[in-house]
Amino acid sequence: MAEMVLMRNFGHADSHTLAAYRAHGGYAAWEKARRMEPAELVEVIKASNLRGLGGAGFPTGTKWSFIPKNHTGPVYLVVNADEGEPGTFKDRYLLERDPHALIEGMLIASRAIRSAYGFVYIRGEYVEPWRRFSAAVREAYDAGHLGRGFDVVVHRGAGAYICGEETGLISSLEGKKGWPKVKPPFPAIKGAFGQPTIVNNVETLACVPPIVERGAAWFAGLGTKTQGGTRMYSVSGRVTRPAVYEAPVSVTLRQLIYEHAGGVSGTGRLKAVVPGGGSAAILTADEIDVTMDVDGLKAAGSMIGSAGVIVMDESVSIPEALMVLARFYAHESCGQCTPCRESTGWIYKMVHRIVEGRGHKDDLDTILDVAKRGGGTTICAFYDGAVGPYISYIEKFRSEFEALIPRA
């Protein structure tokens, strides 16, 4: 098995404690980084080809470089720990098992972007991860890693998927409902509390200490031409061993399912896979020879997103799977933009009645039409994330939907 970068500490006793983290070389990268210039750190991260692991896959070093050079006021670092993408559970592991890796990544990032203040936004349901991470922050303060030029506030959300969208998260952090904001201005220019802000995912920041310690070339070399490193794949659904697996981003979906997760359970015959969390377009059984990096999935017409892999065997009803996701989008639409607010509810209603055997003969074409018209018309990417499943499930498994619609 390939080298562990992100999960390297998970097997250690009391891996969540400062003592264990230090005993395995923790905070050495920060010692190195604090002697480096901010611009140098940005260049290292750029050269590492680290790309955001929360969903969008944006190059991290490039994002960091967007902080205006002439800005004299505060700059904020915000950690997106609002994990909520269906099929994803990696950040929970990091918060619980290696919280100091995140704190160290935050320290290094704070130096790179010249921030003195960080917020960690943890989803409200993650009570245990929140306690674990808060305890690690207290340890880091006591040890003097925090509080000497960089402070961290741990913030609990209150239940809303949309707060995982970075500008929705910022609204929520500001004490408002989590409505996404129109971009531009991007957060790096005008973010939390009106100041330049970098929002990074937990796992993204956890990559930073190893990069600083072992070099950009090493990290870049672990991955593909356009994306460095390994990442944590959350694999669930009908597989023999559902779990989080770390692998180089060049791993194929076939390898993840058959080598890492032990193959397909249920009937044992693969039908379809969601490769990157609920919002990724579905892939059929013969589309799994694809590399699990940002560009590999894009080329396959889907997206790597948060790398949540949900496996479906032949006994799974695709219309039912779409109904479950359509219910999710209808529930989680924040209600700000009309196309999303109206379509998610309407489409759920149609998929629901199809599954119940009450579908109308035009429903499938109506769903496709509504989905295609609405894509790209909203403030944030939430609705685009819903459109991917609506269209791909129906286009790739149309006959299965049609079989449920009564012929009138």
Added chain:
Amino acid sequence: MSAIQTIAFSPEQLAEVRRLQSLYPDGQGALLPVLHMAQDTFGYISLEAEEYVAGLFGLSPAHVHEVVTFYTLYFRAPKGRHVVAVCHNLSCHLAGAPDILAHVKRRLGIEVGETTEDGRITLQSVECLCACEAAPMMQVDDRYELNLTADKVDRVLEGLR
């Protein structure tokens, strides 16, 4: 609830509110954490509690109402002593969540959104809690209960007093 509850934090809690507000560049950032405190203290967030919290922030009650109603973890009516939230998203669905939910409903004799007559348990059916590797699962108050079977559900529910 028999007596009319006074909606007010203790002096220690008020100090905590001020500390939380001081952590954010704009004190309003502490609104969600303070609403969590309000819910823990008063049991749920009534319109009176919204007004009280609004006063602590110099915000309009309408703004606080807008926030409270936006998020799923704030209760606007009394809830049971325990909250059982069964995940119904895709990975749990594939692992039998509909059967688990049906089992919980039968055991408790209530529907989703209801509270048992003895005030013991409020039942919810919720979106992905991100523990899909251990599906089907549910959240019971602060804890995740993983890899559920009907037997395990029974044991967990019996443990709730």
